[in-house]
Amino acid sequence: MSQEVLKALKVLEEDKGVKKEVVIDALIQALKAAYKKHYGQNQNVDVVFDEETGEVHVYQIKEVVDHVFDNQLEVSIEDAQGINKGYELGDQIKFEVTPKNFGRLAAQSAKQVILQKLREEERSAVFQEYANYEHEVMQGFVQREDSKYVYVNLGKVEGVMGKTDQIPGEHYEPFQRLKVYVSSVENTTKGPRIVVSRTSPELVKRLFEQEVPEIYKGTIEIVSIAREPGDRSKIAVKSNDPNVPAVGTTVGQRGQRVQNIVDELHGENMDIIEWQKDPIDFIANAxxxxxxxxxxxxxxxxxxxxxxxxxxxxxxxxxxxxxxxxxxxxxxxxxxxxxxxxxxxxxxxxxxxxxx
Known part of the structure; x- marks a missing residue:
């Protein structure tokens, strides 16, 4: 068991990036709990893991007192000085109490702790990966649907799309490919929870950034978006370069750039208007x-x-x-x-x- 645990710790550290000290600390806590469960809760115990040999030792800690009221927690001054005349009242003495069959219990606990740490590390890695996509657009496919959510397969995880994030009148079929806006990425005890949306105005903005290089580069800026998902959106754009027309560039030759976004949103109309500093002109354009x-x-x-x-x-x-x-x-x-x-x-x- 000792060598197996040491090998597992090495693999965790080298392949998964989980520090050995973190796993050992978790293992020690698990072994303390396991010992108390089998041999009595009313004890003050310490577990020592030998990182060289992989051996485990359990020590019962007792306080030196005048009169013993609980022999699980206390030892008399007479008995303490019988061990070592240097002991004084209030000192803490460790007595090794490692059970003969503790190796099997330690092996079981070590296996559980290592597997748990592996799961935690995998969840953490997935969370870190998908956290980079928060507030971005991802492409996935519809995995399944229930009364509350449409579940979108995004690769290693499923994104959940609630009713308010589903475009009215849009039907979702298994394996249907679609682009979604990642509203939030949360790290939960069950793994990353990714909330995605088809109704967010930010989805329209990100789609234009993907379709129009001038918007992605900042030459043209999307100032504001008003959207009624599935029906119509109005997008106000302005150019930061006098030689680049805001509306024409956004619409694209023969309207192809806008049409690609309309197709992605299954027919949602797009009104591209030019933003104006003067509110009178802006309102008129809108x-x-x-x-x-x-x-x-x-x-x-x-x-x-x-x-x-x-x-x-x-x-x-x-x-x-x-x-x-x-x-x-x-x-x-x-x-x-x-x-x-x-x-x-x-x-x-x-x-x-x-x-x-």
Missing amino acids: LKPAEVIAVQFLADDENSCLVIVPDDQLSLAIGKKGQNARLAAKLTGYKIDINPESDVEFTDDEDSNSVE
Whole structure:
């Protein structure tokens, strides 16, 4: 048993990177518990593991006292000085109590501890590997589905995708390949728990980074995203290079770059609009494809505005079930009310907020 344990410790340290001292400490604690379980809990014991031979020795520790009340924990001063005249009251004396059959118990404990450490190390290695993918996009395939989650095989682990992270109307079939956003990676006692999403706006952002090199490099920047998963997203982009058009580059030749993302999200529409520093122009862009005549900010609420559109553009500006206006508000961060031109009388100040 001794040599087997030493070999196992060496393998753990050299192949798995688990320090020998960590395993030995865990083994000692396990052997203490095992000894007390078989030979009495009311003891103060110490276990010594010989790293050269692999042998295990158990010692019962007793305190030197005047009068013994518990012979499991105490030894009289007379008996102590019979062993060594130098002992005094309060000293701690170790008595070896290693049972004859303790080797078998030690072997069982060593096996359990080493296997446990192996499992912990494997879980830790997997966690460290997948922690690098937190807030990134990974490709996997659907493994299975139950009433709560869709389980996505990501290689060494399964990602869990809850109901709120599943795109409405999207059906998941076994072995179906799909890209997911890794929302979080947690290290649990049962191993890494990876939460993935198909509904996060960050999924759209990461997909554009993969598809558009200029976005990945930072030449074009995604300023904000408003998304209603499975239906429509609005993405505001700006260029950090005057020679690179933000919208055209993002859309790609003949719209191919955007189309690749639409295909990945199974038909979710993408509106790419140009971010503007001037909030009036930004709000007007956000409401495209509708035409905007003017944007008026309310005096009592700087985060709210009134948008004026031609009468024949009202339904387009609002969108089906209010979606266009709702996404524009999310994208810009402003509360937007939309009125047709025929309902508004312009003053000189209001006319100054017109969109050119």
